[in-house]
Amino acid sequence: MRPAALDWSVENCTIARAMEVLGERWTLVVLREVFNGVRRFDDMRVRTGIPRQVLTNRLAMLVKRGVLRREPYREPGSRPRHEYRLTEMGLDLWPVLVAVLGWGDRYLADPEGSPLSVAHRDCGAEVRVELRCAEGHEITEARDVLPRPGPGAHRRA
Amino acid sequence: MRPAALDWSVENCTIARAMEVLGERWTLVVLREVFNGVRRFDDMRVRTGIPRQVLTNRLAMLVKRGVLRREPYREPGSRPRHEYRLTEMGLDLWPVLVAVLGWGDRYLADPEGSPLSVAHRDCGAEVRVELRCAEGHEITEARDVLPRPGPGAHRRA
DNA sequence: CAGGCTAGGTCTGATTGACAGACTCAGCAA
DNA sequence: TTGCTGAGTCTGTCAATCAGACCTAGCCTG
Numbered sequence: 026m027r028p029a030a031l032d033w034s035v036e037n038c039t040i041a042r043a044m045e046v047l048g049e050r051w052t053l054v055v056l057r058e059v060f061n062g063v064r065r066f067d068d069m070r071v072r073t074g075i076p077r078q079v080l081t082n083r084l085a086m087l088v089k090r091g092v093l094r095r096e097p098y099r100e101p102g103s104r105p106r107h108e109y110r111l112t113e114m115g116l117d118l119w120p121v122l123v124a125v126l127g128w129g130d131r132y133l134a135d136p137e138g139s140p141l142s143v144a145h146r147d148c149g150a151e152v153r154v155e156l157r158c159a160e161g162h163e164i165t166e167a168r169d170v171l172p173r174p175g176p177g178a179h180r181r182a
Numbered sequence: 183m184r185p186a187a188l189d190w191s192v193e194n195c196t197i198a199r200a201m202e203v204l205g206e207r208w209t210l211v212v213l214r215e216v217f218n219g220v221r222r223f224d225d226m227r228v229r230t231g232i233p234r235q236v237l238t239n240r241l242a243m244l245v246k247r248g249v250l251r252r253e254p255y256r257e258p259g260s261r262p263r264h265e266y267r268l269t270e271m272g273l274d275l276w277p278v279l280v281a282v283l284g285w286g287d288r289y290l291a292d293p294e295g296s297p298l299s300v301a302h303r304d305c306g307a308e309v310r311v312e313l314r315c316a317e318g319h320e321i322t323e324a325r326d327v328l329p330r331p332g333p334g335a336h337r338r339a
Numbered sequence: 340c341a342g343g344c345t346a347g348g349t350c351t352g353a354t355t356g357a358c359a360g361a362c363t364c365a366g367c368a369a
Numbered sequence: 370t371t372g373c374t375g376a377g378t379c380t381g382t383c384a385a386t387c388a389g390a391c392c393t394a395g396c397c398t399g
Binding site for chain 1: 188193196198199217218219229268274279285289294296297315329335
């Protein structure tokens, strides 16, 4: 009763690679802010409570990785500053964020419910992640999902 | 041009709460292993390269949080041991894992592609996350998604 | 019985990052 | 010039990660 997965290498695993970018307490919280339109350093800092140095580090890392980009802005009466915007790579993290939100809402929310909802711009209805297969079936049970080696899979040495 | 989000508290945000559980480099990697059927300490350790102490800590945390449970097993000729199984709360993290996998595959994979694929048990077709609204529309553009305050939202103090 | 094995830890010391709190900088307005 | 403030940087403390070593506890074998 030995799992087949043991024969396959995880060396080039994209989950592990993604978690090198995302796998830290504050990164998705920062991205939540940017997705919510909160793009400026001090606004983010005040809202989230992240220490300045952590926020600086996180933002710099996300810019370096191509998830965020810095955009110059200048309020009247102020000097030029930068705010943080999502790149396409960053925008493509919406499903991750909505999936985390869905899980958090189900298991970790207060009795009155989630403080954040995500709506479809055109019709106003609430948006969720779904699992679907290429044949169009919706997957509602985790047991109906099967991991298997993909095109880049290698045998273990 | 001040984001509306600034008027709302993030104190009870379920993304932040979820990231207190998940927001660390190795946690989802551990969960990937368990989802792949690799449930024993040393198998996980060898496959992932996680230091023992970190793996111990991670597993204990996930058990404490209700994401994993320990199940006794005993190989013939060996003493009783425990392996780690997903709870329902853990199984409900499949969409998060598949979402992270999808993003990683798109932006971080090697040229030959992803080493891991997720299939629908019944028909064999590949499974992905999709964003859909309650009206049944599929959302393919991040710009068609709108965050707004949910039922548990509070005004900022 | 003692010794060997091995899965699942625990321990130690070095390194690194998080964090609190303080300080600095740079352009603007008065 | 001074004051303001957004966006950092710095310092010292604490905690987690990590490499590597060591320990434990049942089983089997001689």
